[in-house]
Amino acid sequence: MLGISEIAIICIIVILILGAKKLPELARSMGKSARILKSEARAMKSESGARSSGEPPSGGDAKQIIEVAPGDVISPQATGQNSTFVPRH
Incomplete structure (x- = not known):
């Protein structure tokens, strides 16, 4: 267990190393x-x-949100029915 003097020494060392x-x-x-x-x-x-x-955690119908970047190739198997695509900018 650290005492007050040990904590004070640690604080002084931190101040000296990092600077005020x-x-x-x-x-x-x-x-x-x-x-x-x-x-x-x-x-x-x-x-x-x-x-x-x-x-469901969101309180509504659970949808999977997939972020798509320009140039990404999306396979039909990865999309599914409850997917929403959000383009990244």
């Missing part, structure tokens, strides 16, 4: 990453809850 100018940027990016992780975890929980109750 980059710390706010680092904190912002870590905050964004934490928010994305939390939202994805919530989405996975709600999706698994919807699947266990037998409902």
Whole structure:
């Protein structure tokens, strides 16, 4: 278990290595990453809850969305009935 003095030494080393100018940027990016992780975890929980109750996760008819780039070749087997093609730009 780390004590207060060990944590203070680690913080001082981080400040010396990264510099004071980059710390706010680092904190912002870590905050964004934490928010994305939390939202994805919530989405996975709600999706698994919807699947266990037998409902489609989107609340409507489940469609498969396929992104197609210009020049892509699409085989008829890959399309299926419930597919929606979205061209990428």
